[in-house]
Amino acid sequence: xxxxxxxxxxxxxxxxxxxxxxxxxxxxxxxxxxxxxxxxxxxxxxxxxxxxxxxxxxxxxxxxxxxxxxxxxxxxxxxxxxxxxxxxxxxxxxxxxxxxxxxxxxxxxxxxxxxxxxxxxxxxxxxxxxxxxxxxxxxxxxxxxxxxxxxxxxxxxxxxxxxxxxxxxxxxxxxxxxxxxxxxxxxxxxxxxxxxxxxxxxxxxxx
Amino acid sequence: xxxxxxxxxxxxxxxxxxxxxxxxxxxxxxxxxxxxxxxxxxxxxxxxxxxxxxxxxxxxxxxxxxxxxxxxxxxxxxxxxxxxxxxxxxxxxxxxxxxxxxxxxxxxxxxxxxxxxxxxxxxxxxxxxxxxxxxxxxxxxxxxxxxxxxxxxxxxxxxxxxxxxxxxxxxxxxxxxxxxxxxxxxxxxxxxxxxxxxxxxxxxxxxxxxxxxxxxxxxxxxxxxxxxxxxxxxxxxxxxxxxxxxxxxxxxxxxxxxxxxxxxxxxxxxxxxxxxxxxxxxxxxxxxxxxxxxxxxxxxxxxxxxxxxxxxxxxxxxxxxxxxxxxxxxxxxxxxxxxxxxxxxxxxxxxxxxxxxxxxxxxxxxxxxxxxxxxxxxxxxxxxxxxxxxxxxxxxxxxxxxxxxxxxxxxxxxxxxxxxxxxxxxxxxxxxxxxxxxxxxxxxxxxxxxxxxxxxxxxxxxxxxxxxxxxxxxxxxxxxxxxxxxxxxxxxxxxxxxxxxxxxxxxxxxxxxxxxxxxxxxxxxxxxxxxxxxxxxxxxxxxxxxxxxxxxxxxxxxxxxxxxxxxxxxxxxxxxxxxxxxxxxxxxxxxxxxxxxxxxxxxxxxxxxxxxxxxxxxxxxxxxxxxxxxxxxxxxxxxxxxxxxxxxxxxxxxxxxxxxxxxxxxx
Numbered sequence: 001x002x003x004x005x006x007x008x009x010x011x012x013x014x015x016x017x018x019x020x021x022x023x024x025x026x027x028x029x030x031x032x033x034x035x036x037x038x039x040x041x042x043x044x045x046x047x048x049x050x051x052x053x054x055x056x057x058x059x060x061x062x063x064x065x066x067x068x069x070x071x072x073x074x075x076x077x078x079x080x081x082x083x084x085x086x087x088x089x090x091x092x093x094x095x096x097x098x099x100x101x102x103x104x105x106x107x108x109x110x111x112x113x114x115x116x117x118x119x120x121x122x123x124x125x126x127x128x129x130x131x132x133x134x135x136x137x138x139x140x141x142x143x144x145x146x147x148x149x150x151x152x153x154x155x156x157x158x159x160x161x162x163x164x165x166x167x168x169x170x171x172x173x174x175x176x177x178x179x180x181x182x183x184x185x186x187x188x189x190x191x192x193x194x195x196x197x198x199x200x201x202x203x204x205x206x207x
Numbered sequence: 208x209x210x211x212x213x214x215x216x217x218x219x220x221x222x223x224x225x226x227x228x229x230x231x232x233x234x235x236x237x238x239x240x241x242x243x244x245x246x247x248x249x250x251x252x253x254x255x256x257x258x259x260x261x262x263x264x265x266x267x268x269x270x271x272x273x274x275x276x277x278x279x280x281x282x283x284x285x286x287x288x289x290x291x292x293x294x295x296x297x298x299x300x301x302x303x304x305x306x307x308x309x310x311x312x313x314x315x316x317x318x319x320x321x322x323x324x325x326x327x328x329x330x331x332x333x334x335x336x337x338x339x340x341x342x343x344x345x346x347x348x349x350x351x352x353x354x355x356x357x358x359x360x361x362x363x364x365x366x367x368x369x370x371x372x373x374x375x376x377x378x379x380x381x382x383x384x385x386x387x388x389x390x391x392x393x394x395x396x397x398x399x400x401x402x403x404x405x406x407x408x409x410x411x412x413x414x415x416x417x418x419x420x421x422x423x424x425x426x427x428x429x430x431x432x433x434x435x436x437x438x439x440x441x442x443x444x445x446x447x448x449x450x451x452x453x454x455x456x457x458x459x460x461x462x463x464x465x466x467x468x469x470x471x472x473x474x475x476x477x478x479x480x481x482x483x484x485x486x487x488x489x490x491x492x493x494x495x496x497x498x499x500x501x502x503x504x505x506x507x508x509x510x511x512x513x514x515x516x517x518x519x520x521x522x523x524x525x526x527x528x529x530x531x532x533x534x535x536x537x538x539x540x541x542x543x544x545x546x547x548x549x550x551x552x553x554x555x556x557x558x559x560x561x562x563x564x565x566x567x568x569x570x571x572x573x574x575x576x577x578x579x580x581x582x583x584x585x586x587x588x589x590x591x592x593x594x595x596x597x598x599x600x601x602x603x604x605x606x607x608x609x610x611x612x613x614x615x616x617x618x619x620x621x622x623x624x625x626x627x628x629x630x631x632x633x634x635x636x637x638x639x640x641x642x643x644x645x646x647x648x649x650x651x652x653x654x655x656x657x658x659x660x661x662x663x664x665x666x667x668x669x670x671x672x673x674x675x676x677x678x679x680x681x682x683x684x685x686x687x688x689x690x691x692x693x694x695x696x697x698x699x700x701x702x703x704x705x706x707x708x709x710x711x712x713x714x715x716x717x718x719x720x721x722x723x724x725x726x727x728x729x730x731x732x733x734x735x736x737x738x739x740x741x742x743x744x745x746x747x748x749x750x751x752x753x754x755x756x757x758x759x760x761x762x763x764x765x766x767x768x769x770x771x772x773x774x775x776x777x778x779x780x781x782x783x784x785x786x787x788x789x790x791x792x793x794x795x796x797x798x799x800x801x802x803x804x805x806x807x808x809x810x811x812x813x814x815x816x817x818x819x820x821x822x823x824x825x826x827x828x829x830x831x832x833x834x835x836x837x838x839x840x841x842x843x844x845x846x847x848x849x850x851x852x853x854x855x856x857x858x859x860x861x862x863x864x865x866x867x868x869x870x871x872x873x874x
Contacts, residue, residue, distance in 0.1 A: 010213070011236055021863070022804070027807075035415075
């Protein structure tokens with residue numbers, strides 16, 4: 001059991017010809033993104049659990065003096081969010097083809113479609129028809145919608161930033177992989193909104 | 208054991224593009240070329256000089272070293288607070304600390320030890336050693352790593368500035384509502400606690416993602432999942448636990464408690480449909496796994512130390528891995544045993560009692576594996592090994608009282624007494640701090656290049672083991688005699704005086720022991736014996752590189768042929784070549800079999816992590832005083848993201864892009 005001296009080495013092969021930029025689950029950034037998705041998805045799940053825990057303290061839901069939430073704006077925003085997956089997906093495909101022109105185009109369309117979403121989110125909060133400080137129902141509903149809103153703002157900012165960079169500066173080729181991950185994150189953002197929408201806006205009509 | 212064949216793992220997956228990695232015959236590398244490579248790598252990887260270089264470094268070893276030193280200073284601060292409490296409680300009706308000051312001191316002690324010492328120092332050990340142990344040039348996300356450290360540092364400064372402003376939290380480290388709510392805790396003391404927790408949780412989450420991705424994607428070729436060192440397995444399981452536990456307390460403290468206090472939400476206000484018990488559920492859903500987050504890394508330190516000093520490969524590698532994973536799962540199913548004194552349905556009580564007893568099994572399995580390993584070998588009683596023996600005695604004791612506390616009837620009897628204080632300190636000092644000291648003696652030479660003094664070390668080890676037992680054993684009896692925790696004084700008629708005096712005497716021994724450690728570390732860092740690459744003749748990859756490890760960690764990426772790389776391969780070290788020396792590159796391998804997959808361009812030094820942490824500090828600290836600080840903070844965060852992204856996309860190198868089954872060269 002002799003310790004090899006750091007300068008006594010035997011090469012079993014060279015990694016010189018391996019690629020330096022990859023897409024999807026091969027790349028480190030994809031794994032990092034997945035890690036943060038897990039944290040954020042889990043956080044929302046915990047908040048949803050607390051929402052149902054608080055539900056036990058009320059006979060009716062929403063509490064008797066509170067009107068049901070309005071669903072018009074939340075439903076419009078939901079449709080917009082689902083639709084915005086299309087340009088995100090096309091940007092992802094373009095990035096994998098290394099097609100800079102198409103990436104710029106689809107990122108721009110993604111930006112234009114996603115910018116109204118956080119703004120509508122503001123009206124969506126008021127569509128709850130209750131304030132956060134009215135009662136625990138209000139606190140729970142606001143936190144569930146609001147915490148998704150925080151993530152949403154950061155992700156929209158990420159898309160806007162990426163679009164600005166692509167249009168106004170020379171981007172390195174590795175940013176193609178980042179573009180793909182940005183779309184990946186957006187799918188997640190839309191996917192976790194679906195259960196939140198059902199719980200907060202549709203749920204009170206059902207139970 | 209015969210040496211396995213010296214070649215790269217066969218490439219079975221079809222992910223890698225064809226013919227990227229030809230099956231080469233082994234070639235002994237020319238030493239002059241290697242020395243030349245070392246010089247070039249140093250140019251590429253070393254930090255800039257001066258204050259700017261110091262503030263912008265993203266070297267995982269430098270960041271983790273700062274992390275460890277800061278967290279150790281917090282151990283000393285928390286220890287001094289404990290000393291003040293023991294001074295106050297040494298005799299009945301003492302007047303050294305008044306009730307208000309005492310509340311702040313015990314809350315700061317608990318908060319410091321749990322949030323600013325234990326979790327950070329354990330993850331910091333992982334941030335230092337995981338990349339070295341898996342044979343990687345660096346960590347997966349070095350800038351995120353630096354951001355995590357600075358966020359944690361802001362939390363440290365925040366709490367201690369508050370303490371000196373007489374604004375330190377005073378509702379206990381568990382901050383139970385309604386005591387911590389707006390009605391019973393006006394002022395900003397509890398707000399400090401609530402926001403401080405968020406600082407440390409963000410830091411822990413950043414570390415967890417880093418450790419997971421480094422372990423999954425950056426292992427040396429050949430280090431398949433069933434060859435990962437047990438230290439790294441423990442860190443990996445803990446990282447996953449952090450991801451599922453920490454969000455709970457971050458939500459509870461910042462989004463619920465702080466907002467109940469600042470913007471009048473009603474989460475914990477029963478008058479408006481809120482629920483005080485909800486706090487206990489969320490807090491302990493985090494708080495119980497927290498205990499395992501703290502001592503599983505401690506268990507991870509033990510295996511390599513036992514193996515090295517017993518000259519034996521560990522018995523039951525698979526059993527230990529499975530024990531770690533099982534503990535990780537069970538840890539999330541026990542939280543209610545902290546709430547047996549609340550109205551919990553009987554079925555719930557039985558379930559959580561059973562789960563709390565069951566978790567002793569996987570830990571027991573690990574202990575038996577180490578005992579068998581030690582019996583089959585010939586242990587060398589170095590300081591590290593003495594501490595490991597101390598771990599067995601102290602930790603098993605703490606585990607046994609844990610099983611006692613799992614029983615509802617007994618738990619109700621001793622709830623909130625010193626029995627619980629004794630139990631938790633036995634587990635944490637025995638299961639985490641004792642192995643941590645052992646780890647310091649064992650890996651100190653890797654960090655500093657010098658060995659610690661063994662004579663002083665053994666004095667310290669024995670004093671620590673004796674001191675811990677003398678301090679905390681009598682607390683069991685005090686608890687059984689009815690002494691409640693968190694009281695600032697007691698009457699002499701209670702009869703608790705003599706045992707309390709003994710406990711305080713034990714605390715003095717711990718202080719002497721830790722002082723000896725500090726003296727030893729300081730002296731050895733300056734003038735200890737030079738260690739060389741592998742002073743203990745151990746087997747991990749961290750010992751295959753000089754001590755201290757150079758900025759680029761490894762000259763060439765080592766290839767692993769078994770679970771004990773250096774014991775399995777002997778000399779010369781098998782490596783793969785081909786990572787560039789003129790820019791920072793790390794090797795990414797496949798998740799299961801660790802086959803070389805691609806080279807990844809690694810980030811360089813950056814000031815953005817520090818700026819981002821400052822912005823976050825502005826956001827959280829400001830929000831205590833006005834909700835508008837959140838708005839400003841979000842705006843600044845968006846600007847920081849732009850700046851960070853700008854720097855990340857500044858260089859346009861020619862890359863080999865693997866996409867849609869082909870490789871394209873493009874810039």
